[in-house]
Amino acid sequence: MLNKTGVPSLSLIKTKFPEQNKLFKAKAITECYEEIPCNPCSTSCPFEAITIGEDINKLPVVDFDKCTGCGICVYSCPGLAIFTVALKKEKAIFKIPYELLPYPKVDETWKAVNRDGLVIGEAIIKKVILKPKQDRTLLVEVEVDKNLLYDFITIKE
Numbered sequence: 001m002l003n004k005t006g007v008p009s010l011s012l013i014k015t016k017f018p019e020q021n022k023l024f025k026a027k028a029i030t031e032c033y034e035e036i037p038c039n040p041c042s043t044s045c046p047f048e049a050i051t052i053g054e055d056i057n058k059l060p061v062v063d064f065d066k067c068t069g070c071g072i073c074v075y076s077c078p079g080l081a082i083f084t085v086a087l088k089k090e091k092a093i094f095k096i097p098y099e100l101l102p103y104p105k106v107d108e109t110w111k112a113v114n115r116d117g118l119v120i121g122e123a124i125i126k127k128v129i130l131k132p133k134q135d136r137t138l139l140v141e142v143e144v145d146k147n148l149l150y151d152f153i154t155i156k157e
C-alpha cells in the first residue's frame with residue numbers, strides 16, 4: 001500500500017506506536033518508512049531515545065522508555081516525519097510540525113486531516129511554539145478526539 005499510494009496501511013502505522021498504556025505521557029512516533037541516509041532525529045534527541053545505528057540508511061527506532069515527548073526531534077526531522085502523541089481521557093494530544101501560512105493560533109479550531117488529506121474531525125490548537133533553533137518549523141500542540149489516534153496526521157484551516 002505504501003509503495004502504491006504513498007500512504008501507509010493501518011497495520012504499518014501501528015508498528016510505530018507503543019502500547020496505548022504508555023501514552024499517558026507524550027511519545028515520539030517516527031513515520032519514517034524508507035531507508036534513506038538521514039539521522040537528525042537521532043542526533044537531536046537529548047535523551048538518546050532514537051537509534052539508527054552505524055548504517056545511516058537504517059530506519060529510526062524509538063525507545064519509548066527513554067522518550068520524554070519533548071518534541072525536539074519533531075522540528076529537527078527534515079522530512080516532517082515525526083510527531084508526538086499522548087492520551088488524556090477521551091482526547092489525543094499531538095505535537096506536530098507545521099510550516100504553512102497562515103500559522104495557527106492558540107484556541108482556534110482547525111480541521112483534523114488524515115494521511116489521505118481528508119478532513120476527519122476537529123483539532124483544537126493548544127500551543128504554538130516557534131523558537132529560533134526550530135528554523136521556521138512550528139511545533140503545534142493540538143487536541144483531537146481519541147478515536148483519531150491512528151488516523152490524524154495534520155491540520156488545515
Ligand code: SF4
Nearest residue numbers: 045067068070071073
Ligand atoms: S520527543 Fe524528545 S525525547 Fe522523545 S525521541 Fe524526540 S527528542 Fe527524544
Ligand code: SF4
Nearest residue numbers: 032038040041077079
Ligand atoms: S530525521 Fe526524519 S526523515 Fe530522517 S531518519 Fe529521522 S525520522 Fe526519518
